[in-house]
Amino acid sequence: MSKAQKIYNFMGPRKAMAAFSIILLLISIGSLAINGLKFGLDFTGGSLVEIGYEQPVDLGGVREALEGAGYPDVTVQTFGAATDVLIRLGETHDPQLGDNILALLQAEEEQTLTLRRNEFVGSQVGEELREQGGLGMLLALGMIMLYLAFRFQIKFSVGAVMALVHDVLIVLGVFSLLQLEFDLTVLAAILAVIGYSLNDTIVVYDRIRENFRVMRTAGPVEVMNGSLSQTLSRTLMTSFTTILVLVALAVFGGSTIFGFAVALLAGVLIGTYSSIYVAANLLLMLKVDREDLIPPPKEESEVDEMP
Structure with a gap:
């Protein structure tokens, strides 16, 4: 790690951030249970x-x-x-x-x-679209979990999928609270949010894995802080430029793509937050350590004694 690299204490307020995420999730789930989603013509018929x-x-x-x-x-x-x-x-x-x-x-x-x-x-067609959309989202999360378990380690896989579920539930909660129309374009935007948030999370996880091997004397919290500090500028610049485009789409794109733009905008904002404070925090909760990423040394084979 460069000596000029400034290290921010991201994990210092991790308990407060965890409480904040839990509050957002409870609000979203409560609104979905009480208000539900305002399904558009694609789903209702x-x-x-x-x-x-x-x-x-x-x-x-x-x-x-x-x-x-x-x-x-x-x-x-x-x-x-x-x-x-x-x-x-x-x-x-x-x-x-x-x-x-x-x-x-x-x-x-x-x-x-x-x-x-x-x-x-017809309403039957709309119900089939609703079921297929939900199954498609679950399938995407399942394939992501398998991919991350293969590329990284099972704790990283669980942390990434939990962070994605966190992002999707909050975006759905926004649409439920504001009673914005939920149609196929919004469903497509949520799938895009999964991809965007996953990309950010993989960048952070890749740096965490690398730093666990490089920063051999550092503890997990120090590794998380160093990794997040190294990827911070990339995360913020990517999110900022994306948000500029989405704001323009929401304001000038017309009502046809308004829901799509709002869903992506909410997803990018919460995805940026979760890449910094949720994904890494979950790894600490899962007690990830250096031993999870560095395979144990192979035992030397016993040399057969000469007859």
Whole structure:
């Protein structure tokens, strides 16, 4: 380790940070149990109608016209271009729904409107997507655990997976508390959060493993502090540049990718925190030591006596 390297005492407040993480987890789990998630059309089922305009239109006016015509709980957003309007409604199976909405909106506009899509997603399909999404997430965590156990050691594997579960539960808690719509794009963002957080954790764990072999007189806490200090600038710069992009997506990307951007933003923030204070802290709780990473020396084979 370079003499100029400044060592921060990250593990000093580890008990306070552990208590903070437990509080966040309890809030998230409590909100998920009480409020649940506000599933979008992809999971609950419903109708989707896409209308093409010649000129950009006021989405608020479109929403008011639909609600006034007796379509409650309608979601109106642009889809790609500003002239493409996507309308989501509750579970109403009506083959003529697209034509009825087109006629309703055409009466409000002087420009020519075009019906581009009229689809219905049944609740059974939505339930299958929900189950497959959950199974996919569990499968990803299981494969990650096997990979880390092979690359590092079983304690590192358990610590990394527990840190990932911590991150995912808190992101889900944010969506439950704020009652933001949870759809397939948000599920994709959570899987991306798993990858992002795992990458950060592997970088930290790799340095911890290396320092356990280099800093032979240091204890586990000193090794953790040294490793986190060495990777701090990389962790912060990666997170900062990623957050800048996600803030721009959330503000200027429109409602189509708003949930995706919010999920990634929350995931990057909590993933950065967990890479520093959760992943390494879990290793200390699991009592990782140098002996876990350095194989014991092989015993010398006995030399056969000469006859």
